[in-house]
Amino acid sequence: MNVVSLYGPVQGDLSLVEAALNSIRNTDFPALAEMLGHVLDTGGKRMRPALALLAGHYRDYNLEQLVPLAASVELLHTATLVHDDVIDMAATRRGRPTANSVYDNAASVMLGDFMFAHAADLVAQTGNVRVIRLFARTLMRMATGELDQDVSAFDWSRGVRDYLRRIGGKTASLVATACEGGAIISGAPEEWIQALRDYGQNLGMAFQIKDDMLDFTGDEERLGKPVGSDLMQGTLTLPSLLLMETSPRDNPIKTFFQARRGSKLKLELAVRAVLESGSIARSREVAERYAAQARATLDGLPANETTRTLTGVIDYVLERES
């Protein structure tokens, strides 16, 4: 799958989103401009803004509203990453030093706040109060999901159902909102809005599960972070939770957690146990189930290039290696 063609009919318009993101660096405060540059030049795939544009492509493809919407989604996403990295004390993301490691926690908290505010201003530029409220409620869900993850760190009594709820709030809700927002702005009929929202929700679940699998199976250099970094943070994701379910009594994850950020050897044993348990294959099945649901929601939409592109995004999300 070639990233250049991944987003089909809206691929070219992503440069307008990029320009909108760049323009927020025009602040008369040089330190802030530098920090914004650091966190926005991630080399990320801009999946969320692309989805906002694609969802807005079925009816009135009005870039004057869709571009601020798409930029707002990406900014909201990036702002939550900045705060997540403060919370997790993460040193690198996608192979680059995090804001909190280059600057400090204090500056990173404020940087994230500034980005939230800018995201709010961008979405307000659509002039659509329904979409504005959708964004506010999504940020509430995302913050709650992250809080949930923090509270449950090193807590192995919380199972798969809790995990699915958590990633539903932390990740899938914004992907769903990107799609729903684009559809609303374009004036799509209510059934299409709902279908695109469901598509985004299911795609977001598959995306996060794949992300959590890559944390075990991925290549450190391509991922830009060490293998097993979720376990290191005390975060149980689907692969480790499935192992906990099959061997609840005694397993290397429990041993690692009981030592609280225990030795590197204990972490390696835990990672190896996950890899050898078949939990990755079972996680893949769960991700496939969400992907199938995402595909099914597209049946209610016109069979055109936009829909084919959205199908391609599902395949990409499952197959990607970073």
Place this chain on the structure above:
Amino acid sequence: MNVVSLYGPVQGDLSLVEAALNSIRNTDFPALAEMLGHVLDTGGKRMRPALALLAGHYRDYNLEQLVPLAASVELLHTATLVHDDVIDMAATRRGRPTANSVYDNAASVMLGDFMFAHAADLVAQTGNVRVIRLFARTLMRMATGELDQDVSAFDWSRGVRDYLRRIGGKTASLVATACEGGAIISGAPEEWIQALRDYGQNLGMAFQIKDDMLDFTGDEERLGKPVGSDLMQGTLTLPSLLLMETSPRDNPIKTFFQARRGSKLKLELAVRAVLESGSIARSREVAERYAAQARATLDGLPANETTRTLTGVIDYVLERES
């Protein structure tokens, strides 16, 4: 000045704002509900929401829009305090332990994010895109002001002009927005909106200068924080900046700063130098000047109970002891 009558015609309606603030605790996440309770029950004077209601009292006093607006202002204010306390590693605020000291930094960052999101949802409930964008831009100014303060900590080369710009962003902008937002919602004519915005901006400046004076002159028990806590954080406020201007070469603040969070004795010497220098009286003069400007803006408004109440708030801000 009696707080019960301080807010005149809108005093009783503040209970509706209180109810709106309480209702955000209705979350199915108990840990979050507890944290929200902790930070919202401050015993604060709810000046910002009262100003929003007062500014909305000149024309169509529509509580269905004004109450969400007022609650949003207070929530935005409280959310920034939660993040400020993380940034400053503050242990107490108004005599109560801060969120970051009761819970931790990670939870407090997310708590603040959740509150920002809820504030955005509340202001969106007004359905007024002009007001929504006003709020977003205000949060941008506040975050920039806080960043500015952080960058300039322990930097004594930055003078009074920088300080005034900083508190303009950090404090006065939200007070101005509370007034401007209420006036817009009520359908006031454009000159009144501008007058009320200017009133709020000048009142906010006087308020923050008085706050910074109290940090030197106040009673620790009534303030709920130790005297000299700004200097302890490395923050130069007007009283200390005025001393730095008159004795630039050699003064106890510089000695304290050069030792970076130096000894308690050095801090006491710095506080005493400020108290004995006449800087407090000169700060008072600056605050009075802003208060006079706030009073002058009210000349353009009807001479009624609401305007008399807004005048009373200016007096209160200057005379308060905590």
